[in-house]
Amino acid sequence: MVFRLEYPNTVENLTADSTDLLKFSFKIENSERPHQAMVVFQSQDEFQDEIMVAASVRSSGKGRFELNFAKADRKFKYGTRKYSMTFLLGGFTIDEPFKYTLGEIEVQAPTVNPATRPSRVEYKSQPEIHHQFRPDQKLINKAISGAFTLLVLTPFAALFIIWSQLGIKFEPLKSLVRKPLDLVAAIVFFASLIGIEYVFYSYWTHVTLFPVLRYLSVLSLVAIVSGRSVLTLVQARRLQRTAGSAKKQS
The missing domain is CATH 1.10.287 (Helix Hairpins)
Structure with a gap:
């Protein structure tokens, strides 16, 4: 199935399964050449999954996009879902990226080895943490500390006494x-x-x-x-x- 689009037209009733290949060619007719292009697929359900697939673009403005659903992101295999397709272009000299909504596509789940969606992570407040500081270190008794201080000074006292006896x-x-x-x-x-x-x-x-x-x-x-x-x-x-x-x- 081949569709030809001109901005801002969109495609409708587009479907694909796990064995299909989606190809998209484009040409930019503008003096400012883009340096990066991609197509963003967003699921139209409660999960709002986003899948970004890069597209190649040349300096001449021509580019192409190719997506093999058999080797694509695992999120495409989470059951049959509809996705909105948005084409994005950006460059070093482009202040705001160019955005083009291509339309919607329905991707059918594979019949063999379907992917299982992981359980949804729920964020909730945890119990409050009460930090406990380490208690102050117990100091030695002042009497014991003073006794050892005198013990350290005893050799100096003995030295002066010996000097006085020797008559230095x-x-x-x-x-x-x-x-x-x-x-x-x-x-x-x-x-x-x-x-x-x-x-x-x-x-x-x-x-x-x-x-x-x-x-x-x-x-x-x-x-x-x-x-x-x-x-x-x-x-x-x-x-x-x-x-x-x-x-x-x-």
Whole structure:
């Protein structure tokens, strides 16, 4: 069966079965050439199934469409149904796609191995989800925590006691007192170290990561500059002491 259509005419009383082949040729007489064409089949029942089949189109405006119902979409086999056929054309320079309703076609269900429509999915509200947060972690008793803190500080206390018994003298500190600039460098160096330790303590207790990185970048630079001066002074004093010992032995 052959039909010849001119826009906007439609085709009527068109039927097909599972063994038929539907062919459709067209020609676009327009300066704007389309780049994509398709035919949309929509079932005229409660399901409103849509089946899109691409059509080939050339730069000359000629194109063709071919549909083998035996190898077509499975939805065509869900019983005998009527479908509306809509021809769509689109392109890169076309703002609104061209739409042409070709008519209706009745596709009969196959007599052998008919397809079974899957059960219709019904969407409904589900029971409300109540999120439960994990309970807060139990902390160690303050008395136990304090006891272990004192236990950690015990070696430092023992170290200072042993130093006092041995009579250790901090002679480099005396030499620093004689030179104000070196004394300032030493104070800045030890203060920067204390500041770094305090930043670590703050990060452990209440400060977030990014402020900690900002503070550490400044304190580390101060510690490097002032520490270099202090270590240079200590090295010079050590070399001076070594030279004095060598003179006494000679």
